[in-house]
Amino acid sequence: MVQARKDAGLTQQQLADKLGRPQSFVSKTENGERRIDVVEFLELCRLVGADPHNVLRRIEPSGSR
DSSP, X not given: OHHHHHHTTOXXXXXXXXXXXXXXXXXXXXXXXXXXXXXXXXHHHHHHTOXXXXXXXXXXXXTOO
C-alpha cells in the first residue's frame, strides 16, 4: 500500500484527509500496526488508484497458492 500511495503522488496526510482519518491511521496501517477490514482496504485502493487484486498478489506470501 505504501508504494501504491506514493505512485499516486499522495502523502500520508493527503490520503488521511481523503479518508477523513488522522495521519496516524495511514501510518499504522502501512506499518502493519493496525489491521483494516475489506471495506477499508477497498476504499484505500480506490483512493490511490490501485487494483485490489494486484495489491493482494504483491503482499501474498510466495508458495501459499
